[in-house]
Amino acid sequence: MGRYLGHRAVTSLIVIIGVTIIMFVLQHHLPGGPARAILGAKATPPAIAAFNKEYGLDKPLPAQYLSFIGQLLHGNLGYSYKLNISVDSLLALDLPKTFFLVGIAFLISAFIAIPLGIVQAIRRNRLLDHGLTSVSFLLYSMPSFWLGLLLIIFFSARLHLFPPEAPQGSTLGQVITDPGALVLPVLTLVLINFALFSRYIRASAIDSLAQDYIKVARSKGLPEHKILWSHVLRNSLLPIVTLLGLSLPWLFTSGLVIEQIFNYPGTGLLFFTSATSQDYPVELGITIVIAVTTVAGNLLADITYAVLDPRIRYS
Amino acid sequence: MTLFTTPPGGASATAIADPVPAGGAVRARSRARINVLGVIGLVIIVAVCLFCFAGPLVYHTNQTGSNLAASNLPPGKGHPLGTDNNGFDILGRLMVGGQSSIEIGAAVAVIATSVGVIWGAIAGFTGGLLDSTMMRIVDVILAIPPLFLLLILASTSPPSVLELIIVLSFLAWQVPSRLVRGESLSLRTREFVQAVQVMGGGSARSVIRHIIPNTMSTIVVNATFQVADAILVLAVLSYLGFGLPPPAATWGGMLSNGSSYIFAGYWWQIYPVGVLIVIVVVAFNFLGDALRDLLDVRLRR
Numbered sequence: 149m150g151r152y153l154g155h156r157a158v159t160s161l162i163v164i165i166g167v168t169i170i171m172f173v174l175q176h177h178l179p180g181g182p183a184r185a186i187l188g189a190k191a192t193p194p195a196i197a198a199f200n201k202e203y204g205l206d207k208p209l210p211a212q213y214l215s216f217i218g219q220l221l222h223g224n225l226g227y228s229y230k231l232n233i234s235v236d237s238l239l240a241l242d243l244p245k246t247f248f249l250v251g252i253a254f255l256i257s258a259f260i261a262i263p264l265g266i267v268q269a270i271r272r273n274r275l276l277d278h279g280l281t282s283v284s285f286l287l288y289s290m291p292s293f294w295l296g297l298l299l300i301i302f303f304s305a306r307l308h309l310f311p312p313e314a315p316q317g318s319t320l321g322q323v324i325t326d327p328g329a330l331v332l333p334v335l336t337l338v339l340i341n342f343a344l345f346s347r348y349i350r351a352s353a354i355d356s357l358a359q360d361y362i363k364v365a366r367s368k369g370l371p372e373h374k375i376l377w378s379h380v381l382r383n384s385l386l387p388i389v390t391l392l393g394l395s396l397p398w399l400f401t402s403g404l405v406i407e408q409i410f411n412y413p414g415t416g417l418l419f420f421t422s423a424t425s426q427d428y429p430v431e432l433g434i435t436i437v438i439a440v441t442t443v444a445g446n447l448l449a450d451i452t453y454a455v456l457d458p459r460i461r462y463s
Numbered sequence: 464m465t466l467f468t469t470p471p472g473g474a475s476a477t478a479i480a481d482p483v484p485a486g487g488a489v490r491a492r493s494r495a496r497i498n499v500l501g502v503i504g505l506v507i508i509v510a511v512c513l514f515c516f517a518g519p520l521v522y523h524t525n526q527t528g529s530n531l532a533a534s535n536l537p538p539g540k541g542h543p544l545g546t547d548n549n550g551f552d553i554l555g556r557l558m559v560g561g562q563s564s565i566e567i568g569a570a571v572a573v574i575a576t577s578v579g580v581i582w583g584a585i586a587g588f589t590g591g592l593l594d595s596t597m598m599r600i601v602d603v604i605l606a607i608p609p610l611f612l613l614l615i616l617a618s619t620s621p622p623s624v625l626e627l628i629i630v631l632s633f634l635a636w637q638v639p640s641r642l643v644r645g646e647s648l649s650l651r652t653r654e655f656v657q658a659v660q661v662m663g664g665g666s667a668r669s670v671i672r673h674i675i676p677n678t679m680s681t682i683v684v685n686a687t688f689q690v691a692d693a694i695l696v697l698a699v700l701s702y703l704g705f706g707l708p709p710p711a712a713t714w715g716g717m718l719s720n721g722s723s724y725i726f727a728g729y730w731w732q733i734y735p736v737g738v739l740i741v742i743v744v745v746a747f748n749f750l751g752d753a754l755r756d757l758l759d760v761r762l763r764r
Contacts, residue, residue: 297733
């Protein structure tokens with residue numbers, strides 16, 4: 149197991165280094181490069197040259213890359229000259245709000261999808277299974293923004309049940325004081341995730357049901373509900389761990405779209421407004437954080453899986 | 464399936480095949496059902512292509528000059544689906560907007576799949592250090608959510624059709640490359656590939672003549688999902704305002720425009736285009752599922 153985890157840790161590190169190289173190249177090829185981003189569009193060529201000399205931007209690229217990495221390792225993600233605040237402080241405010249939104253939606257959808265997926269597996273190819281499959285297929289093919297718009301049209305414009313805008317506030321504490329306004333963004337994300345999760349759980353439960361230990365449990369006369377509870381459910385839950393790790397980029401992406409539609413003040417909306425105002429340091433900073441979180445999430449999922457399922461360690 | 468907007472696990476809701484083959488009768492029935500859906504998907508795709516490319520020849524509208532005197536008209540005489548806030552005819556705009564979606568979607572599918580197939584086949588066939596290096600590169604690109612990278616690039620300057628095709632393809636070839644690598648890893652140990660080497664055939668011949676043709680079914684299925692995926696990403700991108708710049712018509716842009724009028728009740732600016740996007744994506748997913756069933760991808764065990 150130690151060898152397996154060591155191997156995974158090394159490949160994750162390599163991937164993270166690769167991500168930083170891409171980000172470094174992007175930073176240098178964005179219009180004007182760092183100097184223009186900082187000095188503004190009206191900077192004169194001599195001013196840019198002086199700036200480049202002062203900050204070591206005239207050095208060879210490998211040396212520049214090393215200092216870029218040095219900054220990252222010190223947790224310095226850059227400075228937004230448009231908003232006049234460091235990217236770190238922006239993220240410190242907005243990341244918790246995004247994690248909250250995406251996390252709540254993940255938990256709720258897993259909570260609904262797990263029992264439904266198992267029921268579908270037990271009643272495979274029956275009416276209920278086909279019905280739920282069609283629902284998840286339809287939800288799956290819906291662009292997230294279209295689903296969000298439909299919910300706004302139905303619940304806000306027609307029924308006046310929930311506001312079309314997410315709760316506003318600069319801290320997470322302020323955001324959660326208005327749960328009614330959270331309903332629509334969370335619901336949209338839950339529906340999108342549900343479509344994927346229930347398929348996953350269904351496939352995994354069908355797999356568990358066909359295993360020999362289920363036959364053994366049946367033949368020794370264990371009641372069906374006990375089989376489902378202690379054998380099928382537990383073994384079908386394993387893939388959820390992998391699913392969470394693998395879904396991270398997808399969760400962030402749908403988070404971005406949902407935050408934009410509902411004006412939810414999280415990282416996604418921050419990224420969107422930075423893209424509209426060409427605030428590159430913020431865009432790059434957020435992307436690096438998300439990419440590193442993704443790689444770390446995958447690694448963590450693999451470790452958890454190896455701990456939970458001893459068979460993995462030997463493969 | 465690629466990962467623009469697509470989550471892990473496959474391009475479509477049914478992408479995760481039942482791990483256990485169902486009984487014969489059930490299997491045959493579900494296969495027939497899926498193939499009916501596949502035909503439906505194909506018919507829809509053909510119909511939408513006709514609508515977008517042949518439609519404007521019959522139904523002439525002006526989609527470049529705005530006409531504010533005719534803005535926000537409800538469906539009626541002269542405008543079967545009404546007009547938008549710039550006075551553009553919605554039906555005509557659906558046709559023109561669809562052209563760029565379908566062209567870009569198809570081009571991305573072809574390019575991304577070709578690059579992915581070659582990359583994956585070489586990595587899987589060669590193995591060793593080259594394989595690990597090539598696959599780590601795939602991992603790196605997969606670690607960055609494509610929408611974020613797309614927005615960074617699109618925020619520098621409004622993209623052209625060609626730029627969109629290149630960037631979307633760059634972000635979409637990783638999944639086919641992984642699929643093909645997996646298959647070529649097992650194919651290279653098969654007798655017919657080893658026979659080529661025994662007879663003195665080169666690696667290039669093994670890859671081009673023997674490995675790639677044997678992964679064709681996986682490739683075709685994946686390419687179908689790639690089109691759906693690219694159309695979706697394109698819609699999201701234009702919805703967020705970073706797609707093709709005006710005066711180009713895009714489905715995402717129409718939806719974004721119409722969403723400003725949700726509370727005004729201008730339903731004709733939202734429903735037709737939204738439903739059309741969903742229908743096209745569902746159609747490609749239906750077709751992909753049916754092809755997978757037909758070509759027995761992944762069900763082969």
